Every structure is written in structure tokens, then in C-alpha cells.
Amino acid sequence: MTLSRRHFLAAGSAIAAAGLTGCGSRSSLGGSHELSMWTWVGSVNDDLIGQAEKSIPGYDGMKLAMTRIGSNYKTKVLTALAGKSLVPDIVAINDDVATYFPNADQFHDLNELGAKDLEKDFLPWKWKWGVTPEGKMMAYPMDTGPTALFYRTDVFEKAGIDIDPAAVAELAPDWDTYIALGKKVKQAVPGSSITDNITSIYSYRMAQQPKRYMTEDGQYIGDQDHVREAFDLAVRVVKEGLSANAQNGSTDADAVVTNGKLVVFNAAVWWAQLGPKNAAPKTKGLWRVTAAPGGAGNRGGSFLAITKYCKNPEAAFAFISWLESAKNQAQAFLDPVLFPSTPASYTDPKLSAPDPFFGGQKIVDVFAESAKKYPGAYFSPYDSIIGTPISNELINVETAGKNPDQAWADAQHQIERELTRAGAI
Amino acid sequence: MSVERIRTAVGHIVLMLGVLVSLFPFYWMVVMASNTTPDIFAYPPKLLIGSHLFENMGKVLDNVDFFGSMLLTLIASLGVTVLVLFFDSLAAFAFAKYEFPGRNFLFGLLLATFMIPAQLSLVPQFVTLAEFGWIGSLKALIIPGAANAFGIFWMRQYAKGAIPDELISAAKVDGAGFFRQYLTVGLPVLRPGLAFLGIFTFINVWNDYLWPLIVMTDPNRLTLQVALDQLNGIYGTDYSMVMAGALMSVIPLIGVFLIGARSFIADLAAGAMKF
Amino acid sequence: MAVTSKTAPAAVTRPSTTSEKPPNKYKQALPQYAAVSPFFILFAVFGAFPVLFSIWISFHSWDGIGQMKWVALEQYNYLLSDPTFWKAIGNTLIIWVLSTVPMLLLALVIANALHNATRFRTFYRIAYFIPNVTSVVAVTLVFGSIFSNNFGLLNAFLESIGVGKIEWLTQPWGIKIAIATIVTWRWVGYNAIIYLAGLQAISADVYEAAKVDGASSRQTFWRITVPMLRPVILFTAVTSTIGGLQIFTESRVLFGDTDNIGGPGDAGLTIVSYLYQSAFIKNQFGYGAAIGWALFILIVLFSIINWRLIGGNDDERLTRRAARRVERRIAAQNAKREAADVR
Numbered sequence A: 001m002t003l004s005r006r007h008f009l010a011a012g013s014a015i016a017a018a019g020l021t022g023c024g025s026r027s028s029l030g031g032s033h034e035l036s037m038w039t040w041v042g043s044v045n046d047d048l049i050g051q052a053e054k055s056i057p058g059y060d061g062m063k064l065a066m067t068r069i070g071s072n073y074k075t076k077v078l079t080a081l082a083g084k085s086l087v088p089d090i091v092a093i094n095d096d097v098a099t100y101f102p103n104a105d106q107f108h109d110l111n112e113l114g115a116k117d118l119e120k121d122f123l124p125w126k127w128k129w130g131v132t133p134e135g136k137m138m139a140y141p142m143d144t145g146p147t148a149l150f151y152r153t154d155v156f157e158k159a160g161i162d163i164d165p166a167a168v169a170e171l172a173p174d175w176d177t178y179i180a181l182g183k184k185v186k187q188a189v190p191g192s193s194i195t196d197n198i199t200s201i202y203s204y205r206m207a208q209q210p211k212r213y214m215t216e217d218g219q220y221i222g223d224q225d226h227v228r229e230a231f232d233l234a235v236r237v238v239k240e241g242l243s244a245n246a247q248n249g250s251t252d253a254d255a256v257v258t259n260g261k262l263v264v265f266n267a268a269v270w271w272a273q274l275g276p277k278n279a280a281p282k283t284k285g286l287w288r289v290t291a292a293p294g295g296a297g298n299r300g301g302s303f304l305a306i307t308k309y310c311k312n313p314e315a316a317f318a319f320i321s322w323l324e325s326a327k328n329q330a331q332a333f334l335d336p337v338l339f340p341s342t343p344a345s346y347t348d349p350k351l352s353a354p355d356p357f358f359g360g361q362k363i364v365d366v367f368a369e370s371a372k373k374y375p376g377a378y379f380s381p382y383d384s385i386i387g388t389p390i391s392n393e394l395i396n397v398e399t400a401g402k403n404p405d406q407a408w409a410d411a412q413h414q415i416e417r418e419l420t421r422a423g424a425i
Numbered sequence B: 001m002s003v004e005r006i007r008t009a010v011g012h013i014v015l016m017l018g019v020l021v022s023l024f025p026f027y028w029m030v031v032m033a034s035n036t037t038p039d040i041f042a043y044p045p046k047l048l049i050g051s052h053l054f055e056n057m058g059k060v061l062d063n064v065d066f067f068g069s070m071l072l073t074l075i076a077s078l079g080v081t082v083l084v085l086f087f088d089s090l091a092a093f094a095f096a097k098y099e100f101p102g103r104n105f106l107f108g109l110l111l112a113t114f115m116i117p118a119q120l121s122l123v124p125q126f127v128t129l130a131e132f133g134w135i136g137s138l139k140a141l142i143i144p145g146a147a148n149a150f151g152i153f154w155m156r157q158y159a160k161g162a163i164p165d166e167l168i169s170a171a172k173v174d175g176a177g178f179f180r181q182y183l184t185v186g187l188p189v190l191r192p193g194l195a196f197l198g199i200f201t202f203i204n205v206w207n208d209y210l211w212p213l214i215v216m217t218d219p220n221r222l223t224l225q226v227a228l229d230q231l232n233g234i235y236g237t238d239y240s241m242v243m244a245g246a247l248m249s250v251i252p253l254i255g256v257f258l259i260g261a262r263s264f265i266a267d268l269a270a271g272a273m274k275f
Numbered sequence C: 001m002a003v004t005s006k007t008a009p010a011a012v013t014r015p016s017t018t019s020e021k022p023p024n025k026y027k028q029a030l031p032q033y034a035a036v037s038p039f040f041i042l043f044a045v046f047g048a049f050p051v052l053f054s055i056w057i058s059f060h061s062w063d064g065i066g067q068m069k070w071v072a073l074e075q076y077n078y079l080l081s082d083p084t085f086w087k088a089i090g091n092t093l094i095i096w097v098l099s100t101v102p103m104l105l106l107a108l109v110i111a112n113a114l115h116n117a118t119r120f121r122t123f124y125r126i127a128y129f130i131p132n133v134t135s136v137v138a139v140t141l142v143f144g145s146i147f148s149n150n151f152g153l154l155n156a157f158l159e160s161i162g163v164g165k166i167e168w169l170t171q172p173w174g175i176k177i178a179i180a181t182i183v184t185w186r187w188v189g190y191n192a193i194i195y196l197a198g199l200q201a202i203s204a205d206v207y208e209a210a211k212v213d214g215a216s217s218r219q220t221f222w223r224i225t226v227p228m229l230r231p232v233i234l235f236t237a238v239t240s241t242i243g244g245l246q247i248f249t250e251s252r253v254l255f256g257d258t259d260n261i262g263g264p265g266d267a268g269l270t271i272v273s274y275l276y277q278s279a280f281i282k283n284q285f286g287y288g289a290a291i292g293w294a295l296f297i298l299i300v301l302f303s304i305i306n307w308r309l310i311g312g313n314d315d316e317r318l319t320r321r322a323a324r325r326v327e328r329r330i331a332a333q334n335a336k337r338e339a340a341d342v343r
Helices: A005-021 A046-054 A073-083 A097-106 A115-121 A124-129 A153-158 A165-171 A175-188 A198-206 A225-239 A252-258 A271-279 A313-323 A326-334 A343-347 A363-373 A383-400 A404-421 B002-033 B037-041 B053-063 B066-097 B103-115 B118-132 B138-145 B149-162 B165-173 B178-207 B210-215 B224-235 B239-273 C030-058 C074-080 C083-116 C121-133 C136-146 C153-160 C172-201 C204-213 C217-245 C249-255 C271-281 C285-311 C315-342
Strands: A034-040 A063-069 A090-093 A147-152 A264-268 A287-290 A303-306
Touching (some): A034 A073, A034 A313, A046 A326, A073 B118, A073 C271, A090 A313, A097 A383, A147 A165, A147 A271, A147 A363, A153 A175, A175 A225, A175 A264, A198 A225, A198 A264, A225 A383, A225 A404, A252 A271, A264 A271, A287 A363, A326 A343, A383 A404, A404 C074, B002 B053, B002 B239, B002 C083, B002 C121, B002 C136, B002 C172, B053 B224, B053 B239, B066 B103, B066 B138, B066 B149, B066 B224, B066 B239, B103 B149, B103 C030, B118 B138, B118 C030, B118 C271, B118 C285, B138 B210, B165 B178, B178 B224, B178 B239, B178 C030, B210 C271, B224 B239, B224 C136, B224 C249, B239 C121, B239 C136, B239 C172, B239 C217, C074 C285, C083 C121, C083 C217, C083 C271, C083 C285, C121 C172, C136 C172, C136 C249, C172 C217, C172 C249, C217 C285, C249 C271, C271 C285
Parallel strands (some): A034 A063, A034 A090
Antiparallel strands (some): A090 A303, A147 A287
16 A cells, blocks of 8 residues: 555645645534524523524524633634634624724624614614714624612611612712712711722713714824813722722622622613622612713623624524514513613513612613713724723722822823824824 | 662652652642532642542533543544654655755755744734634644654654665665655654654644634634633632543543653653754 | 555666666655655745744734734834833743743752662653643643632641741732742653753763762762763753743633733733733734744844853863763773782
């Protein structure tokens, strides 16, 4: 048994040809009757996904194959896109959807698949976030993250504050009065905080603004007054001793809720689950929510997109429009507390039922109000690389006592370097 | 004489202490994998092997596709090993035993490639494989490593001394072509060298982490090392389960190693002496 | 693959003396070219081309997906003034020193003991070598638990002897020591085996001569063993430098769950982990490529330093000189012995 030279050469040149011409298969992940989907843990309602895994409602012959990714989600999606093969058909995208816009050609235009007709069902600002500046509908709305003020009634009572939501809203309509309220609470119950850490104040203040870091025509405005104001506000809260100094991702982050340090917090709706319900189940019935000081806001909330590798875009669109219908979004509110982007859901009995954790309050009314009033700022593709240096410097102020002016200057310097490198300015 | 004996005894004590340090982490892996997580977190910690090993292993199987990952890793490791053995020994045979124009130049070029660290081309390699459409598939793990400079260099050193010129001459007289000479003369003589290179390659591919971490993008098709890391990433607080996974990933490889350990170590040392 | 063995006569290489009019020597060597070609083809596609391509990528801002944006030398400009990059270099060098120095010293000690031991030799060798074939991921998980701040075996031990807990995995030095320990543990045995081979290659006559000369065992070690081992030490130093500069898996497995791959305060961020983080977590392929070049330059630099320090250009000469010195002594001793015998 041996090979002739000719065969040997043929084998060699075949390898070379495969290597040099690069005619590889560009494919999507999963079998031909499967729509593969990636998302992170806790971003969908499991019952609905279970249904689609049997058969996609409204589209015969296709079923869903879902993968929940435990860590480094965005990295994995971007690496798969850069890898150009075995890319999932459908991916979930977080509220940094605009960072995907430079690569909008990687995704289908959902308007061409029929999204246009469904626009009226959704919150206008949420819908707009999924549309690129060129008018391509790249991402389909999932949930939103309207903000409101969470507070512990037992602690407020000790401080002699009227616990009625309307009264609290009236007492703290803006951040100044809110800080005053925080001081009062802290005086009555030492150790009380109004935020887990410095960056939360900054982020939630930014979440209320009608503009963020860049204008739609690509002008950098992250060094202007509206950002500086949020920055200074965050520093001020820390200086007043009202921050619990529990940095995100640390083991302390949950602990400040569990041990009752964080008793009043301007936060997004999903914090209800991640915060008190998970970390302090014993405080059931003690919490209320009311309109946030400083106005309506939104932080978080996600999207679904169909990649250009998708083996059956029609089926994929049938699936996502079914999953995000007003009725099904209402179900996702029950578990895992995803707030709908479809106003029709707000009157659904599943949402408007009294929540015993909040003492029987209909919390949906507060958040729906916030969601409808939110002004809808413009997110640029560079928002992540602008926001990170600012957060990092804020953390330096809180944890290392860095001079705030120096921190601001350093953050701006770093942003300038990053934007230059990215070719953005 | 007694001084000599004491010295020997001291030598053995030193060596035994070293062996203890060398092997302790394995023992500790078993201890953790066979106790419950609360037992491990207790103070003072449990130092003896417990009785929950199979329970913990079961949890690993429930949470990750362990055997799927193991099969994938096995296929990749065997694939690379077979190709490396074939291509490297063939090239080494030609380099060691034949005169041909440009031979020294080509061999020098091969040695020069040692200088390039793999990480230099991590990014462009990924991009290249993406253009081929290989990302996420086994090809990305197997083909780029199918022949390597180290193996050719090592096999050439081995072949030079091991294959007598007379045997090749005799084969030529019989009218055998180059490839037949390789098969009938080269391969049989190179067999011990191939055993070393085979184990060496297999272990390296089996244990590789960075490259599969990057190219195996499908979360349902991970190599064992990456799957183990993911298990730790997601269930990091369940120490005993993670350790059971680590133990399960380590055992097969140590088995492979022990089969050929004796000559493998000798060959490795001999190879290093030739540099 | 059952294929007939009919090879063209031209494929047979004959000694060039046999025919007066030799056929085309290149054509004649085709089988050999074919035999060595797989490596060169693979290298061209997956080695040489990517190296050139990485220069091109490093001149761009690129996320690996969309359009490449030409930024000329901006990535390198950023790199040189990037504190995180310099921190990564510092971390890598510290971890490298913390691991390589004890590793090579311990390996020498063990090799020496192994060389003198006459029993259990195979057992020792295998026991010392096993850490090296064990996967870094599994090993790091075990050591991660041993070094764990709250539940680690090491801290339990330190507490029981009254030293108290040390926050190994959050303090900058603790992190580096933990990583260096893992590296040391995995590579001591490997290096010891190689030194042992070096020791065994030194002829027994040399030691005999030294003994007769009345050299103490320490003198023998430093004056004879170490100089004779020079080439082997150079080999291990070069390989552990190259390996040390490429440390990645340990810190990634210890801290990789978050996007902050270097651990608290980036104290465990190595050059390769920064490369990985830049290219594959932040999707800055251009920057990742630039870091790759910085790594390459560092490796070349340190290989040269090693060469100078341990080997030098006169490496061979030194070894030969040591050998000659020893030979002379042996000759002298033999002469002495002969003289004694005569007497």
C-alpha cells in the first residue's frame, strides 16, 4: 500500500487550494429546520421559549434552538460575527444597540420583513433606538428599563416621612430635594444610603437626559454641561455620605440590599427583581415605588436582531414579532420581570395586578408613566468607549478619594485618546 | 561509607518532599471533588477524601456536555497527531537522508520560523480562518497545526542517526521510489521517535486553551479545556462540582502519559540536549 | 488508501556520479520537495501571511466585522502612552522573574539529587513530570481554590499557625505570587529532567578528577557542573523566557469570568491577556495586532539578553575551555597516579 507521487502532490495542492482560495462555507448555526438564537440568562420568558422550541408559532416546519450564554455575552456575539461562520440566526442585543450600527450590514432590515406595520404597537423612542441613522431597522424592541424611585416604608416611617407614593413624589421632585430627603433618612437610621455606589447616580442621572455623548451628526458633546452636571451630582452624593460604596460586580453589591443599607434608590424597573426580590426577600411588603426625582428615565432594556446569515429570515421574524407581541411581553413581565415596550401591555391584567412585594401597589402605573414620558436620547456607536473612562474615574473618586476635577480632566483626556484611536474625531 | 549513606538518605528525603509537592494538588483535587461544597468551605477544612465523588461528577454531566466536549477534543487531538506524525516524519526523512537543491536553505527557513511567537499572529490568523469559513469548526483546530517546525526538526535529528544509508541504497536498488523508501525503510526505523512526537503532540493539543477559546465560537461545541473554564465561570461557587470536572478532564490524559512515560521523558530530555 | 506504487523513474534520486548527463536536478528532487511542502504551505497560509497581514491590521481601527478604518500609526501611538499596556509588561516581567528564578534553581537542585539517586529513579522522574502534562486550566482551578481568600487551604493553614489570612487573589502581589506558583509548579519537573540529561552527559571522569583534586562538593558544583551545563541552562532559560512572556491561561482562568480579565486592579493582566482582551473582548483587532508586535519585539529582546547573559557568543568556547581544563587535570592526575603506581 503506497501513494504515488502524483496522488501525493494532488493531496498537497488540494490543501493549498483550500487554504489560498478561501472558498469556505458561510453558514448559520444549527440544523436546517432550526433557528438558532443566543441570549443571556434572564432575558426571556422560559415558557414562551419552550413553546417555540417545539414549533415556531405562525411558521410551520421551523423550531427554535436556544442557547443561554452565561458570561461574556457580547464578546461571544461579536467574535461569532467576526468569525463569519456558524453565526446564530437570532441574537439578543442590550441597550448598547447603537454600538452595532457600524456593522448594520451584518443584520437584516426588519422593515423589509414586515416590521413597519408593527411600529405603532411600540413606544416610539424605543423603536427609534433600533433604527440606524441611515433608516435601517436593525433591531427589534424587547423590554425597556423605565426608572422610578424605590423606597422602604419602614425606614421612611422611622424618619417621620409620609410613605404615600404621591406624597414622596411631591417631597422629592428633583435631585436637590432627594438628597435632602436622603439626609433626613440617614439621620433617623444611621448607615442608610440612597445609592449602591457613585456610578449608579451618574448613570441614572444620564438616563433622564434628552442627550448623551454625541450628536446625531457625530459631534462629541460628552464634555458639555449636561454630562458634567451628572458627574458633579454623583460626586456630591458621595461627599454627602449617601453612597453605600458597594461597587458593581463586587460581592457587596447584593449585601447592601440584604442588610438594609440601601433603603431608597432611583433605579430601573429590572432592579425590583435583581435587587430587593432576590437579595432581600424578607423585606416583602415594605417597598413602594413612585415617580423618580429629576423626571422620567430609562436604563437598560434589550433588542432582538436577525443576522444576515439567517437561514430563514421570514421564520425568524415571525418568531420575534410573536415573542415581543403585547400579550407575550405581558407574560415576560411576570417572569423574569421584563418591562414591556408595548404600551398595550400596560393594561393587561398580568401587569396591573397588585404586587404583594410592594404592599399591593400597582407598580406598573409608575413605570408606564416613566416609559411614556421618557424623552429618548440619542445613543451613538461610541457611547461605550466614552462612558467607560467616566465611570472608571468616578470609581476612583469614591474608592480612592481622587480629586473630582482631576478625575474629570483625566476622563476627558482618556476619551479623546480613545476616540482618536477609533477614528471617531 | 556511612557518610555516603547519610547523603543518599538526605537526597531521597529532598526528592520525596519534592514528589509530595508535585503530587499534592492532585490529591487536593480529589479531596475537593469528593466532598460537598459546604464541607470545603468549612473551617478547619476537610483534608480527607469524601464520599460524594459520583454525585459531583453527575452534576458536571448535568451542566455541561462533558462527553461531547471530550469527543471533540479527542478528535482534534488525534487528528492533529496523525497529520503531524505523517507530515513531519516525511519531511524529516527527506531533510535527513536526501540531497536536493535548496535543502539547507529550506531547513534554515524552517528553523527561523521558531522565532515567531504564536500570539503575534493571533488576530490575523483568526481573520484568515474567518475568510475560509472555518471558525467554529474542527478544521480550525486541526489544519493549522497539521505540520510543525519543532516536529520536523526533532524527527530529522532522530532520523539522521537512526536510519542507515545502506538500507536506503538497498531500497533504491530494488527500484523503490521515494515514498516507498519512506514507508519501507523510514517509518519502521522511526517508530520510537514517532511514539514520542505523537504523545507530545497529543498532550499539547488536548491541553491547548487560547486557540480553541478563540476559534470555537459555538457554545455547544467547546473543547474540554474551554468547557471546564466555562463550568467554572458559570458555577464557580460550586467548588466540588468544578473540581470533579477538572478531575474528569485530567484523568484520560494522565493515562495516556503514563503508558509511554518512561521513554517519553528520556526522549524529551535527549531532544533538548540537541538544541 | 490503496494506490499502485508505480513511481516514475525520475523520482528515484541517484548519486550524481552515476550518469554523465544528469537529468534536471530540480525535477529529480520533486518527491523531496513534495515531502517537505506541507509544512511550508501551512506556514505560508497560517504563519507568514498572518504575520504580514497583522502589520496591515495594526495600521487600522477595526472591530473585525465592519469596515477597516486607516489610522496610520495611531495604534502604536496609543500603545506607547497606554498605562495599561505598560502595566501588563510590568506584571508579565514580575511574574516571569517570580516563577523562572525559583523554578530553575529548584530544578537544578532536584536534578542534582536525581543524578545521585540510584533507586526509584523512574518513579521520581514520572512524579516530577506529571504536573507538566496536566492541563493549565485544571491546575489553575486547583491552585485558585488553594489560594482562595476566604476558603483557601493556604489561608486555613496560615490562620491555624497564627499568621492570619492573606488576600492572595485581590492584592497585587498575592495575585502575582499565585500565578508564579502555578507556573513554577508546572515547570520545575520538566526543567529538572532536562538538567538531569545534561548532568548525565558529563563524563564521570571529570568528577573523578575533581575528587582527586580535593574539590569540595560545592566547588565541584559551581566550577564544573554549572559551566558544563551552560548550554542546557541556556536552553531552559530561553524556553522559559519565551513561555513566561506568553503567560495567559493562569490569569484568564483565575479572573476570566468578568470582562476584567486581569483581576482586581489589573494586577494579573499579562501582555497576552491584554492582547486577548483588546482583540477579542473589546473587538479592537487593530490594537490587538499592535500589541502582538510589541510582544514579538520583547521576546526577541529578551532572547538576546539571555544569550548574552548565560551563553554569549563565546558560549561554545567557554564550554570547550572548561572541558579542556578538565582534560588537562585528568591527564595530570593520571600522570600522578602512574607515578604513584610506579613508586
